[in-house]
Each structure stands twice: as C-alpha cells, then as structure tokens.
Amino acid sequence: MMIETGTQDEGLAPGRLYYGWVVLGTSFVMVTVATGMLLSFGVFLKPLEEALGWSRTALSGAVLLNWTLYGVSAFVFGWLSDRVGTRLVTLSGGLLYGASLLATSQSERLWHYYLAFGVASGIGNAAFYVPLTSTATRWFQRGRGFAVAVISCGNGAGILVMAPLVRWLISAYGWRTSYALLGLLAWAALLPGSLLLRDSPPQIGLSLRGASAGPGPEPGSEPARVRGPARARDLWRCRSFWVLALMHFFCCSSHSGPLIHLAAYGTDLGLSKSAAAAALGLSGATSVGGRIGTGLLADRIGSLRTLIGTLVAQTGAILAYSVMRGSLVAFDLVSAGFGIAYGGVMPLYALLARETFGQRTMGAAYGGVFFISTLGMGLGSYLGGLLFDIRGSYALLYPASALMGVAALGLALMHRRSQSKP
Numbered sequence: 001m002m003i004e005t006g007t008q009d010e011g012l013a014p015g016r017l018y019y020g021w022v023v024l025g026t027s028f029v030m031v032t033v034a035t036g037m038l039l040s041f042g043v044f045l046k047p048l049e050e051a052l053g054w055s056r057t058a059l060s061g062a063v064l065l066n067w068t069l070y071g072v073s074a075f076v077f078g079w080l081s082d083r084v085g086t087r088l089v090t091l092s093g094g095l096l097y098g099a100s101l102l103a104t105s106q107s108e109r110l111w112h113y114y115l116a117f118g119v120a121s122g123i124g125n126a127a128f129y130v131p132l133t134s135t136a137t138r139w140f141q142r143g144r145g146f147a148v149a150v151i152s153c154g155n156g157a158g159i160l161v162m163a164p165l166v167r168w169l170i171s172a173y174g175w176r177t178s179y180a181l182l183g184l185l186a187w188a189a190l191l192p193g194s195l196l197l198r199d200s201p202p203q204i205g206l207s208l209r210g211a212s213a214g215p216g217p218e219p220g221s222e223p224a225r226v227r228g229p230a231r232a233r234d235l236w237r238c239r240s241f242w243v244l245a246l247m248h249f250f251c252c253s254s255h256s257g258p259l260i261h262l263a264a265y266g267t268d269l270g271l272s273k274s275a276a277a278a279a280l281g282l283s284g285a286t287s288v289g290g291r292i293g294t295g296l297l298a299d300r301i302g303s304l305r306t307l308i309g310t311l312v313a314q315t316g317a318i319l320a321y322s323v324m325r326g327s328l329v330a331f332d333l334v335s336a337g338f339g340i341a342y343g344g345v346m347p348l349y350a351l352l353a354r355e356t357f358g359q360r361t362m363g364a365a366y367g368g369v370f371f372i373s374t375l376g377m378g379l380g381s382y383l384g385g386l387l388f389d390i391r392g393s394y395a396l397l398y399p400a401s402a403l404m405g406v407a408a409l410g411l412a413l414m415h416r417r418s419q420s421k422p
Contacts, residue, residue: 020139026196027132028154033189034128036158040166047175065118071374073126078367081131087197093127094190101183105176130367137354138200149295152347156288245369247411249376254405255342256380270326279335286336287343294344303351314341315405322398
C-alpha cells in the first residue's frame, strides 16, 4: 500500500494510505511507551525501598515532583509545538527522557533519584501527550474525536503493556538494569517515531482529511463558534480557558483518589490482594474502550454533550464504590464501569480545547488546561491518603470525590451555556 505524501490531487487518489494515519499510529505508540514507563513506577517501589532503604514517602515525593514538572512542561511544550513544530519538540523530549532513565539507573542517593526521575524524566515525558494530541487535530476534520481518543488510549495501553514488561525486567535483571533498558527502549521508540511526524497536511502538500469540497472555509480554518484569543499569552485572561481548566481539574480530582486507592480499598473490603489488583487492571483495560467510545460518540453528538454524560457516569460509579460490601462480582462490575467513565472523559478535554480556541493556539490552550488537571490528579491522590488517616477508612473519600465530580459537571453546564450564546 502506498503512503499518501504527495500533492492534494494525489491525496484524493484511491488506494493510498492517508499520512494522517501514520501520524496517528506513531503518536499512539509514542504515548504508550512514554506514559507506560511513568505509570509503571509502582512496580519499582518495593525493589527501590529494599535495595536503597528509602522510605515510600521519600520515593513518592519524587513522583509528586515528576507530575508537577510534567504538568508545567506540558504547557510549555504545547506552546512550543505551535511555534517550532511537534517533531522538534518530541525529538528533544525523547532524548531527555531516555537519558533521564539511564541516569536514574545510576542513582546512589535520594537526591540523585529526585534529579533524574523527578526532574529530568518529568520534563522529558511531557513532550509527547499534549503536542501529539494537538497535532492529531490538524490531520482530521471528520473523525477528529476518534483520532484524539486513539492517542488518549496510549495512556491506558501503556499500563497494560509496560507494567508487565517492567515487572519481568526487574525479576530478571534487577531495578538498575531495568531502568537502563527502559532508557534504551525510550530512545528506540521515541526518536525514530519523531522523525515520522508531520505537523499538518499542508506541510507535505496534502488536503485535510474530511474537509468539505467546494465553497466554504479552507481546510484548517476555524469554525465560526471559536471565541478564543488569537494569541497564546491572552489565554490566561480568557474566561472560557478557566472554565475548561477548572472543569478538568475537578474531574481529575474526582477520579484520581478512587483510582490510586482502588486496590487498597478492595483489600479493606476483604478481597484478596490479587483480586483487588485485578480489579485495578480491569479498570485500566475498560478505560481504553471508554476513550475510543467517547471519541466516536463526540463525532456524532458533540464533545460537550458527550462529556456531560460521561461525568454523570463517573460520579455514579464513584458513589457506587461507597456502598460496596465485599462482593467480588460487584466490585469488578463497578471497577469496569469506573474505567469506562474515567477513561472516557480524557480525550474530550482536548476536543473542547480545539473547538473553543481553534488550531492556532490549540497547543498552548490544551497544554495549560492539562497542566491544571495534573494538579487535580495530585490533589485527589493526596486527599485519599489524608481522609484515610483521619477516619481510618475510605468512607469519606468517595462522597468527597463525588462532590468534586458534581463541581466538574456544573462547570461543564456553564461552558455549554456560554458556547450556546450568539
């Protein structure tokens, strides 16, 4: 099969693979590798604790630092991808990310680990998800929701693929060699993948897939409803930006606590450790289906309407956890539904950022929204531990998480009203 890289006329010829699919598939693999390595930290936790004598609190501090710098850097890289192109951003991030994992393998003191994993890894990893999501929206008009959902699925697929690989590497070679091999794997996947990326169809002489023929807006032009600022530096003064960012913040605050503490909660209910861990894995697996499903649904009924429905489902699943009484079947069913919901909301914020702010500032807008959402991820996770220590159980976590879900839903309805105004 030929890959479509020629002129616009060639782009319409039958039998050619639209290059947007190459960009999309490459982006999925890159996000799977990069995010999967980050989310596999839990597999390293006990080996690091046993080998180096560091407490779990100290190790978790490195993860907190990683997420914080990931969020800040995602905003910066999103802005840079709008200016210098996604390929240069991901090449730079890939070089740094692989080097950070190699450096992590040589950690002897805690500050070494903080610098290599907490700082360098967090910055390097941020070069992928936001810029690649922004790039995907430039390649597809019809099916844009599906394209964004595919990249979002890399987050779920990363857990499914990388966690077992990391577990096997540690058991076979130890944690140091495992980190070094992961650094080499990062280079092997991320650097060649970056070379395949192109920022938009016009860059290689193609037309936008799904653009209407005949009179009308040119491919890549903004829809009439876009009200966002033309300059990235004006985003911080834009009401729509803060509504969308806080919506994402409360959504992530809502689901991160139940997600991070899911396995521990299962054992508190009397489930075995293996059964509780399997429920966590089940939620990760169903989150992939949720991302694809809401992406397809958004293409049919709209991103905001899909998000409102999915937020309702997420809040319902969180409340269902609060009435669990130790039934494995019920716990698995709720975990499956929770996975569909928390996975389903994730691609929708990128679509809303594209619809609200347009292509010109998409990278910076979604990078800023994503940064604020990572603060929500940290808050929800911390809140779960804090409420457990206060009460001695997770009884307060689920009502508190549901309230944050209601806050996200209220902001979504506010955004809907503002978008419907002429």
